[in-house]
Amino acid sequence: MMRDIVLAFSICLCLLIPLCSGGTISVIDYTGKQVDLSLPVNRTISLSNMGTEIICALNSGKSLVGRPNSVFPSNLDKVEVVGENSRSPDLERIVELHPDLLIADGMLSDDNRKEIEDAGIPVIVEKFTDPSRAIIITKYMGQVLAKEERAQEIVDYVQKYEDLIDKRIAAVKPDEKTRVFVEWNQAYRAASTSSGYNNFIEKAGGVNIVGNASVQYPTIDPEWLLQQDPSVIIRLLSSTKDYTEENLQKEHDEISGRSELSSLEAIRDGRIYVLSGIVVGGIRSVIGELYFAKWLYPEQFKDIDPESVHKEMLEKFYGQEMTGSYAYPSSS
Numbered sequence: 001m002m003r004d005i006v007l008a009f010s011i012c013l014c015l016l017i018p019l020c021s022g023g024t025i026s027v028i029d030y031t032g033k034q035v036d037l038s039l040p041v042n043r044t045i046s047l048s049n050m051g052t053e054i055i056c057a058l059n060s061g062k063s064l065v066g067r068p069n070s071v072f073p074s075n076l077d078k079v080e081v082v083g084e085n086s087r088s089p090d091l092e093r094i095v096e097l098h099p100d101l102l103i104a105d106g107m108l109s110d111d112n113r114k115e116i117e118d119a120g121i122p123v124i125v126e127k128f129t130d131p132s133r134a135i136i137i138t139k140y141m142g143q144v145l146a147k148e149e150r151a152q153e154i155v156d157y158v159q160k161y162e163d164l165i166d167k168r169i170a171a172v173k174p175d176e177k178t179r180v181f182v183e184w185n186q187a188y189r190a191a192s193t194s195s196g197y198n199n200f201i202e203k204a205g206g207v208n209i210v211g212n213a214s215v216q217y218p219t220i221d222p223e224w225l226l227q228q229d230p231s232v233i234i235r236l237l238s239s240t241k242d243y244t245e246e247n248l249q250k251e252h253d254e255i256s257g258r259s260e261l262s263s264l265e266a267i268r269d270g271r272i273y274v275l276s277g278i279v280v281g282g283i284r285s286v287i288g289e290l291y292f293a294k295w296l297y298p299e300q301f302k303d304i305d306p307e308s309v310h311k312e313m314l315e316k317f318y319g320q321e322m323t324g325s326y327a328y329p330s331s332s
Helices: 002-016 049-057 091-097 110-118 131-144 148-169 198-203 222-228 245-256 282-296 306-318
Strands: 019-021 024-028 034-038 044-046 064-066 101-105 123-126 179-184 232-236 272-275
Touching (some): 024 131, 049 064, 049 131, 049 282, 148 282, 179 198, 272 282
Parallel strands (some): 179 232, 232 272
Antiparallel strands (some): 019 024
C-alpha cells in the first residue's frame, strides 16, 4: 500500500513538473531537488549506463559529449569517457566539456554534485533500478530533449508489459505466492525487502524471504536459508559487465553445487536462475520483471519469452541486435 502511495505521489509530481515557461524547464529528480534547465538542451553527459540508454532510446545519442565506462549502444564508442560511473567522475574534464545537463545515479556524492553545479552545470540524480521511476525519467527526459513523441512510444511499449504482468499476477492467491531468495552479486548477500530489487519480487507476485531487514543487502547464514527453504533462487549480477552464456552458467552451477544447500527445494527442483543487472534498470527493467514473473510462475507466463521481448526492444529503440547473454537459463 505504501509503495502505491509513493508511486502515486511521484506521478503527481511528474504531472506538475516539468513546468515549461519561455526558454526554461524544471524537473524534480529522485533526490527531491528541483533542477532548472535552459532550453535547448543540446549537450549532455551521462555518468550512468542506464541514463545513457534512456537518452539513446530517445534518439538523442548525438547530444552525448561524455559517458561512463560502458559502450551501449555500440555507436557510442567515439563518445569520451568521463568516469567509470557516477561514483568516480572526472570532474575536471566534465567542467571543461560544460554540458547543458549531467545525469547520474545515486552513487554521485553530494560533494561531487556540488562541485559540478558550482561550475554552472545542472545535475539530475536518479534511481534507475526502480521500473516505475524509469517511466517517469523517460517522460521528463523526452520533454527536456524535445522528444515527447518518442518518449511516449517507449512508455507505451513498456507499459504494455507492465500491465500484462499485473493482470496475470492479480490471479495468484496470497497463500499460493512463490517464496524467493534473491542473491545479489556474491554468495549469501541477500536483497532484502528494504532493497531496491524487492520491487521486482513484488511486481512478480513473489514473497521475499529476507523480510523486515534494516540492512538492504545483508549477508545471511546458510543455516538460516535452509530453514526458510525458498522455492526459487535468483542470482543478480553486476550491471557494469557483459556476460556470455558460459559466464552465467558458471554462476548458476556455483549455487547448485553448494553442498550445504543440497536439501533446498529450489535446488532439488532446479529452480535456480541468474540475471544480469543490465536488465533490472532503466527502460530495460521491464525485461527483468518479465524474467522474474516467468521464473516465479512459469505456467501463467508460458506464452511469454522475455528474451524475444528483449531482442525486439533492442531493435525497436536502439537499432541493434542482441549480443551476449542476460539470463540463465534464457527460457524455461
